[in-house]
Amino acid sequence: MNTDKTRRGKNYFKRLLAVRGMGQVISVTIGLIALCVVFQILSSNFFSPDNMGNLLRQIAPYLIIGIAQSYVLITGNIDLSIGSIMGMSSMMAATMMTKGVHPVWAILTTFICCVAAGVINGQLVATCKLPPFIATLGTMTIARGIAQIVNNNHNTDTISIGIGKATTEAFKNFFYYGKILTFGGKMDAGGNLIGGFSIYSPVIIAIALWLLFNFLLSKTRTGRHIYAVGSNADAARLSGVNISATITAAYVVSAACACVAGLIVCATTGMGAMDTGNSYELYAVAASVIGGVSTLGGQGILLGTVIGAAIWSVLQNGLQFAGAPVAIRNIVIGIIVVLSVLLDVLIRRGSQRRLTDTPFLNSLLNRGQEKTESRV
Amino acid sequence: MRSDAAVADKAARERNAPEYIVEMSGINKAFPGVQALDNVSFQLRAGEVLALLGENGAGKSTLMKVLSGIYPRDSGEIIVFGAKQGEYNAKKAKELGVAIIHQELNMCSHLTVAENIFLGRELTKRGVLTQTEMNNKAREILGRLNVDIDPETVVGDLAVSKQQMVEIAKALSIDARILIMDEPTSALTAKEIEDLFRIIRELRADGRGVIYISHRLEEIGRIADRVTIMRDGKYITDMNNEDTTLPEIISYMVGREIKEKYPKISCQRGGKIFEVRNLNAGLMVRNINLELYKGEIVGVAGLMGAGRTEMTRAVFGVDPKESGQIFLNGKQLIIRGPFDAIKNGVVLVPEDRKKDGLCVRLSVRENISLPSLDIISNRFGYVNLRSERAMVEKYIRELRIRLPHAEVETVSLSGGNQQKVVVSKWLARNSQVVIFDEPTRGIDVAAKVEIYNLMNDLKRNGIGVMFVSSEMPEIMGVSDRIIVMCDGRITGEFMAGEATQNEIMKRATMFDDKLAVAESV
Structure with missing residues (x-):
């Protein structure tokens, strides 16, 4: 009876691990938990309800751009224009709104422009066969230039001067300040809730995007083609996959996500800043790679990107809570990124010999298999 | 007294000077599943050109890689310049003066000729490169070869033949005494071949040993002093070139009886299903005309570099065509890319x-279903996992692919099972014409038989089967009709009963254009 139960447990574990890339996700989740424990020890406020609510809200934009970069990385390419497209999105939407354009139309126009930028990226890489690093370096610079030119090389005024206070509030609540679920915290004299745990709207947006794009990547033809192109473009082409369309699709997803992330930043401050999203393309690489998405293509799952984005934000937030100066924060985060990529490389090198995904977890798995075989 | 002794000593050494500069004996080398070299012996004299001959996979290249230290030997003795070698690696081989000029040239195409020649041992003065000195030395070596190449040209701008000369110059610059040339003429024109031969003769006159590997047998008669023949990883014989004839060489190369069993079924030959007319695509696909009928397997024979793979790729739309038409059941197909070909069956x-067939890091399930996702997904692209699993399980069962479960990475399977995965990708589509390119390379005998059975099943079901192989017995054992290619052209066609190995080999080495045209008319 007892062995039956353990065997069923083992089978479940095995099936979980059989999902591609799950080994790496489990490893980094353990790392994330360890980080949280360390920060709680360093500063007992880390796990407080209001910090948790804040932390989730901080993770959201990193997750969104992480999804963006993961899509492109899985096709074996890279998108350096993510940060600039965020800036472009933020500045375009804010400029239009200060001129009195209703947010819905402002957002729609911005979105179309960003998607067009994604199509251009995809065509440059897939059809013109430019190296992705160079092609998106170019569009990165161009998009930043557009972000600067839309309001004559100035940050915008607050958007409420164009669309009025009530519409501004609605826009800000939709993208950043709105709360869905709240508990804990106290009422202050004016009847406003102070502290406590809340789920803010960016978290909802991030979850919605994640569900959508995770479905697209893991359950649809396009998603399968994205993995196939990243894994072996020659074989994919000989299997009838349209390489150009697949890569373009990934860049479009990337640009669309970057657009949403830009709107969130815009809603945070209620204005447009020209340097919005600076270096975010690299934060996006970090979130993806920490989460097990390989820069060489074909490998990784979006669940890993969630953990990667979480580790990134936990490091920022936790180090800040622990009172580390910005310089130290940067150094520590840089080291973590390098270590996680190093881990990825070492695992790959090891897997060439052993043909397994993660040496540690798979050795457990294989041992389980040998046992069942010998029992039979 | 003392000097006398030294002189006598030197004379004695010269008298005992080894006749051979390279002696290999009892060399064994195994790769997983294959004994690539089986007790091979091999000798090379100073000042001779030795042709090393054998069919594809006879072990020539492996033996040369052992000699140049790229592969360690499993056992056996290597004596170079009379010195018995213990630990033997690429560095040691280089020090002894062994240089290999590869089939694919290994040069940095963005650097100049001189920079390539001195790559890795640049001349410097106080840490600064002495460009002029290197250029002058390179010019001197090239002058010795009597070739007109400016050492300051960028290698990528040179014709392939000139690049080859640079490789030879590089070998001479390290004073290589033993030069191995692997298929040196495969990319050269007739005039360039003459140049190369002149240089080889000069190297020979200089007392160097040249090992010459080529599939072009007619060249051998013109350049080689001696031939050594290998077959199936074994040393067969060696002879002086003047004592032998081409037919004799061929019979030693193919030598064996077809001893493996090839399952063959006989079917009524049906109507024409597929036709290629006047196909041209690059240098290696010239004016190809062929037809496939229901109920037959057409084998495409030829030596490596004959253009067979290029022909299949052009038909399938992977590489662009210059001209030519393709017909399926009498209807002309427009094939712009693999997608069009697949859609039409x-x-x-x-x-x-590994390169073109599989995404090795993806699971077996994802690989098998990749070309057929349109069948198992709805119009929004949602892939029905249940039909996918059912389809994959069906082919794993039918083709007896051995694996723990369909989710394992394809790279973890054995070669034979990987090949079955590649084949099963295409069975789900109800294809009408299946072209196999070297389907049994690197897989074990049992798996080979399963692949043959599968081809027979397709043949029985009225599907057009074309089958490219470099293994002569396999071609003869499995095909109903055999097409022979050489130099991008079809040089012969036989019905299975009429063909002999010698006849096929003769056609496969038919490099003379006029002859090829005359014979095929």
Whole structure:
């Protein structure tokens, strides 16, 4: 009876691990938990309800751009224009709104422009066969230039001067300040809730995007083609996959996500800043790679990107809570990124010999298999 | 007294000077599943050109890689310049003066000729490169070869033949005494071949030993002093070139009886299903005309570099065509890319399964279903996992692919099972024409038989089967009709009963254009 139960447990574990890339996700989740424990020890406020609510809200934009970069990385390419497209999105939407354009139309126009930028990226890489690093370096610079030119090389005024206070509030609540679920915290004299745990709207947006794009990547033809192109473009082409369309699709997803992330930043401050999203393309690489998405293509799952984005934000937030100066924060985060990529490389090198995904977890798995075989 | 002794000593050494500069004996080398070299012996004299001959896979290249230290030997003795070698590696071989000029040239195409020649041992003065000195030395070496190449040209701008001369110059610059040339003429024109031969003769006159590997047998008669023949990883014989004839060489090369069993079924030959007319695509596909009928397997024979793979790729739409028409059941197909071919039911099982056939890091399930996702997904692209699993399980069962479960990465399977995965990708589509390119390369005998059975099943079901192979017995054992290619052209066609190995080999080495045209008319 007892062995039956353990065997069923083992089978479940095995099936979980059989999902591609799950080994790496489990490893980094353990790392994330360890980080949280360390920060709680360093500063007992880390796990407080209001910090948790804040932390989730901080993770959201990193997750969104992480999804963006993961899509492109899985096709074996890279998108350096993510940060600039965020800036472009933020500045375009804010400029239009200060001129009195209703947010819905402002957002729609911005979105179309960003998607067009994604199509251009995809065509440059897939059809013109430019190296992705160079092609998106170019569009990165161009998009930043557009972000600067839309309001004559100035940050915008607050958007409420164009669309009025009530519409501004609605826009800000939709993208950043709105709360869905709240508990804990106290009422202050004016009847406003102070502290406590809340789920803010960016978290909802991030979850919605994640569900959508995770479905697209893991359950649809396009998603399968994205993995196939990243894994072996020659074989994919000989299997009838349209390489150009697949890569373009990934860049479009990337640009669309970057657009949403830009709107969130815009809603945070209620204005447009020209340097919005600076270096975010690299934060996006970090979130993806920490989460097990390989820069060489074909490998990784979006669940890993969630953990990667979480580790990134936990490091920022936790180090800040622990009172580390910005310089130290940067150094520590840089080291973590390098270590996680190093881990990825070492695992790959090891897997060439052993043909397994993660040496540690798979050795457990294989041992389980040998046992069942010998029992039979 | 003392000097006398030294002189006598020197004379004695010269008298005992080894006749051979390279002696290899009892060399064994195994790769997983194959004994690539089986007790091979090999000798090379100073000042001779030795042709090393054998069919594809006879072990020539492996033996040369052992000699140049790229592969360690499993056992056996290597004596170079009379010195018995213990630990032997690429560095040691280089020090002894062994240089290999590869089939694919290994040069930095963005650097100049001189920079390539001195790559890795640049001349410097106080840490600064002495460009002029290197250029002058390179010019001197090239002058010695009597070739007109400016050492300051960028290698990428040179014709392939000139690049080859640079490789030879590089070998001479390290004073290589033993030069191995692997298929040196495969990319050269007739005039360039003359130049190369002149240089080889000069190297020989200089007392160097040249090992010459080529599939072009007619060249051998003109350049080689001696031939050594290998077959199936074994040393067969060696002879002086003047004592032998081409037919004799060929019979030693093919030598064996067809001893493996090839399952063959006989079917009524049906109507014409597929036709290629006047196909041209690059240098290696010239004016190809062929037809496939229901109920037959057409084998495409030829030596490496004959253009067979290029022909299949052009038909399938992987590489662009210059001209030519393709017909399926009498209807002309427009094939702009693999997608069009697949849609119309013409599929290719490619030669290099790791490079073109599989996404090795993806699971077996994802690989098998990749070309057929349109069948198992709805119009929004949602892939029905249940039909996918059912389809994959069906082919795993039918083709007896051995694996723990369909989710394992394809790279973890054995070669034979990987090949079955590549084949099963195409069975789900109800294809009408299946082209196999080297489907049995690197897989074990049992798996080979399963692949043959599968081809027979397709043949029985009225599907057009074309089958490219470099293994002569396999071609003869499995095909109903055999097409022979050489130099991008079809040089012969036989019905299975009429063909002999010698006849096929003769056609496969037919490099003379006029002859090829005359014979094929």
